[in-house]
Amino acid sequence: MDVLIALYPGQGSQKPKMALDLYDASKQVRDLFALASDVSGLDLYQLLAEGSEEELKQTVATQLAVTLASRSAHLRLTELGFSFAAHSGFSLGELSAFAGGGILDDETLFSLINKRAVLMDEEAKKIEEVQGKLGMAAIIGLDYATVEQALEEAQIPGLYASNDNSTTQVVIAGLQESIAQGKEVLQAKGARRVIPLKVSGPFHTPFMEGATEPFSAFLETLDFKNPHFLVISSVDGNVIKDSQQAKEHLAMQLAKPVRWTEAMKHLSSLAQEKHAQVAETGFGTVLSGLWKNSNAEIPCRNLGSEDAIWNYKKELES
Incomplete structure (x- = not known):
């Protein structure tokens, strides 16, 4: 059976009914749904169904559902012998990566997701009440350095480069009126498209700094372990070496940009070194698309559904 490098998606990959095929196929996944619902206080099966x-x-x-879908895919793959x-995980997906890497168990994971989501939501609402509507948008056709420099030169208030997705895709975040101004500036720099994202706050920007301290304090109450497997952080593209560094990165990422391009470079080298296949382990095709754009030699498979997992298994056995 192939050895895999797992990539876990973040917010924006959510869709009604995702992961329900995995729920139907596996008692272990059904038990995971029950655990996540108990810990979060939400009926996550009902939410998705x-x-x-x-x-x-x-x-x-969003954060609970996306994490549940990713953890369900990882659990199902493990159950079938992979x-x-x-x-490694993109933004929110970093928490699934920590669980996959053995840094935290699923009960701790969903407790952590619940707290993180509430703090981020509260912080976004506080800012919105004072400053106006917030959002995020993907910029297609420019790299991170170009976007960052253009925004600095334009000095648009309340707007930041928040996600370095690939060499041709960057996410900006902040006040919606500032995003509108930024759109004009970046199109003038050569951006081909500007796409609003399905998220409800300016994540990975200084707007989230108010949530960082209480989240960091909460993290210190939780039991983290040193990684059992390699975990590559999307905060800086580096290996998480121990439990304390894991906590620091999770707190840091709320208000710091996602550096997924750096993570992909590291992961691509690892895939070649370990003769491993790369798999988007969760719902959707966002990360496999970014991976394809990175021109990595080893492709990224989508293994977030029961059909995809079984088709891959049969391919390997034939």
Whole structure:
């Protein structure tokens, strides 16, 4: 069986009914749904089975549902005999990577997700009440350095480069009126498209600094372990070496940009070194798309559904 490097998606990958095929296929996944629902106080099966896209867009629901889908895919792959050489997650997905890497168990994970989501949502609402509507948008056709420099030169208040997704895709975040101004500036620099994202706050920007201290204090109350497997952080693209560094990175990432391009470079080298396959381990195709744009030699498979996992297993056995 192939050894995998798991990539876990972040907010924006959510969709009604995701992971329900894994729920139907596996008692272990059903037990995970029950645990996550108990810890969070939300009926996550009902949310995914009956909830609307608008309900899933709310920060708390999004973070719990996306994490549950990712952990379900990892659990199902493990159940069917796949092993993992390394884990990495985009933004929110970093927490799934920590669970996959053995840094924290699922009960701690969903407790952590619940707290993180609530703090981020509260912080976004506080800012919105004072400063106005907030959001995020993907900039297609420019790299991170170009976007960052253009925004600095334009001096648009309340707008930041928040995600370094790939060499041709960057996310900006902040006040919606500032995003509108930024759109004009970046299109003048050569941006091909500007796409609003399905998230409810300016994550990974200084707007989230008010949530960092209480989240860091909460993290110190939790039991983290040193990694059992390699975990590559999306905060800086480096290996998480121990439990304390894991806590520091989780607190830091709320208000710091996601450096996914750096993570992908590291992961691509690891894949070649360990002769491992790369898999988007969760719902959707966002990360496999970014991986393809990075021109990595080893492709990234989508292994977030029961059909995809079984088709891959049959391919290997044939």
